[in-house]
Amino acid sequence: MxxxxxxxxxxxxxxxxxxxxxxxxxxxxxxxxxxxxxxxxxxxxxxxxxxxxxxxxxxxxxxxxxxxxxxxxxxxxxxxxxxxxxxxxxxxxxxxxxxxxxxxxxxxxxxxxxxxxxxxxxxxxxxxxxxxxxxxxxxxxxxxxxxxxxxxxxxxxxxxxxxxxxxxxxxxxxxxxxxxxxxxxxxxxxxxxxxxxxxxxxxxxxxxxxxxxxxxxxxAVARIGARQMPTQKNVTVVFDPRMARGFAGHIAGAINGASVARKTSFLRDMMDKPILKAGIHVTDDPLVVRGSSSRPFDGEGISGEKLSMIEDGVLRHWFLSTSTARELGLQTNGRGVRGGPAVNPGSTNFAIEPGTVSRADLIRSIGTGFYVTELIGQGVNMITGEYSRGASGFWIENGELAFPVSEVTIASNLKQMFMALTLADDIDRKYGVAAPTLAIEGMTLAGT
Known part of the structure; x- marks a missing residue:
């Protein structure tokens, strides 16, 4: 090379x-x-x-x-x-x-x-x-x-x-x-x-x-001796940053203008309405110096700018290319991505902006819950928002990680999950999709 x-x-x-x-x-x-x-x-x-x-x-x-x-x-x-x-x-x-x-x-x-x-x-x-x-x-x-x-x-x-x-x-x-x-x-x-x-x-x-x-x-060693847990409702699930990035990807997918135009996003009717808890901000910035997904211009020759995609919990923008924007009666915001000869909208440096509490304090405040370090399967329906995925990680007791857990399923609906987010302050922006440790209240855990 x-x-x-x-x-x-x-x-x-x-x-x-x-x-x-x-x-x-x-x-x-x-x-x-x-x-x-x-x-x-x-x-x-x-x-x-x-x-x-x-x-x-x-x-x-x-x-x-x-x-x-x-x-x-x-x-x-x-x-x-x-x-x-x-x-x-x-x-x-x-x-x-x-x-x-x-x-x-x-x-x-x-x-x-x-x-x-x-x-x-x-x-x-x-x-x-x-x-x-x-x-x-x-x-x-x-x-x-x-x-x-x-x-x-x-x-x-x-x-x-x-x-x-x-x-x-x-x-x-x-x-x-x-x-x-x-x-x-x-x-x-x-x-x-x-x-x-x-x-x-x-x-x-x-x-x-x-x-x-x-x-x-x-x-790997920390996962030895993993247990199953009994089925239970109203569990607070904490997503490790590796898994939180995937969760952020669900948000990015749901606010992609192409999905909105095809009517395959469960958020297609939510522009200028709250989709996350008040106080949460989601940004997208193509112009970050040395950013993992930065680009000086998009796949159509347009320079994008930093956007507050979700501001204080309220949805403000779709990701738009020229053709998708015209289909929706809008103007492109420089998010066109070349996929061979085709141009479709997509995110750049996309981030759920961090909260103000440390990861340790967030876990401590939960008391009892489930800390997820791995997700299995593709059980996410972006048309309805239904969410059900296999998971493994650690059980939280008395605000501490107590023992490893495997072979369980966590389930809810993304609309409800979006409105039940609590964010830690430990964001790592070295990847194109960034998110801190996050907790989601009210999920169902299916186990033994």
Whole structure:
């Protein structure tokens, strides 16, 4: 993986593709190149299991013939003229889409900031291998750990080159480095598994491999002797930050404009109404310097800005791209995400803003409840809000984590859960979705 980036040639090729599409009869067009470079190593029990390396520059052309739209994709080396003519022919044969078009020219970014998303550090395969081995070795050294599910390390870069017939041309690149390990503790039918990982834009910011391994091992050992609990109602469930990020993802999904337009969100009729407890704020900010999901412009060439998606518990914004916004009678807020040739709205650096109490004080205030460290299954219905997932973690007694729990199910409805949130102050913003430890009152726990 080279640490030299030159997007100029890709922008020139994309511009040529746009010109050919317009000559072939398109009224509008945009071309995007998604660039990727990656290298990864996985090990298990001291031996390298796999070493992988990949490079790609994937071109996509989207053309509009009035309100008819079509998209084609290709790898480098394709014939520009043939691809452009094929796309226009497909568009002419497509049904009309009343909401399809490029972003309005006056919304396009004329300049955009350097968000420091790229780390030029070139991590060689040997260094990735040594880090993976060190992480696994540290996990196996924890007393009580009996096996390993493996460790992995990775280094990669990716980015976007975008050119539109409306006059936008831009590119950006970002890097990503990762380390992970999964440890097994106990023997026979009493084995338990847990993991730890870290992912950063800058290599120097990664947690030490041995620390990741040790944490994974300690987490696995702590789960030995897990019990089932009797079925009970009105349980206060506390979500560990790892699980709280997933819960935040449910909020992000429910306020995605595409889901609202399709009527597949249980919050589709809740704009400007309370959906969380008063005092809770949820933000989304694409312009965080060195932010995990930052981007200087979106997949349509629009620079977004920080938004208070939910303000004092009240829903204020949907995530919107141009076509989704038009379908809803609104204006895009720069949240368009390229997925191949398609553009759909999505979040950037999304965060449930923290509360004012410490994690320890939050747990202490609960007295008795269930602290969740792992969720199983996909039992979330985003149309109705019904929530039911397998879970494991620790039982809370007298305000302390008392003993491990497994093979239970927690259930409620997301509307009710959103209104029953209490937040700790321990948010970690290094991931694209961030949330502190959070407690939800009134859930049902199904066990023995």
């Amino acid at each position: 080279t640490n030299t980036i030159d997007s100029g040639a890709l922008q020139m090729r994309a511009s040529q593709l746009i010109d050919l599409a317009l000559k072939a009869g398109a009224t509008q067009a945009d071309a995007v190149v998604v660039r990727g470079r990656s290298r990864s190593v996985s090990v298990r029990l001291g031996k390298v299991e796999a070493t992988e390396s990949s490079e790609s520059d994937d071109f996509s052309l989207r053309v509009f013939v009035d309100r008819r739209v079509a998209s084609v994709s290709a790898n480098p080396g394709f014939d520009l003229k043939v691809l452009a003519e094929r796309a226009v022919a497909m568009a002419k044969a497509s049904p009309e889409d009343p909401f399809a078009s490029l972003a309005d020219p006056d919304r396009l970014a004329r300049s955009y900031p350097d968000l420091e998303l790229f780390d030029p550090t070139d991590v060689l395969t040997e260094a990735l291998t040594q880090a993976a081995l060190a992480a696994e070795e540290a996990a196996l050294a924890v007393p009580g750990v009996t096996n390993s599910s493996g460790a992995g390390t990775s280094a990669g870069m990716g980015g976007l080159v975008l050119v539109t017939s409306a006059g936008f041309s831009g590119s950006y690149m970002g890097t990503r480095f990762g380390r992970s390990v999964s440890a097994i503790a106990g023997d026979g039918t009493k084995m338990e598994r847990d993991y730890d990982f870290d992912s950063r834009l800058y290599f120097a910011d990664l947690k030490d491999a041995s620390e990741i391994g040790r944490t994974a091992g300690e987490k």
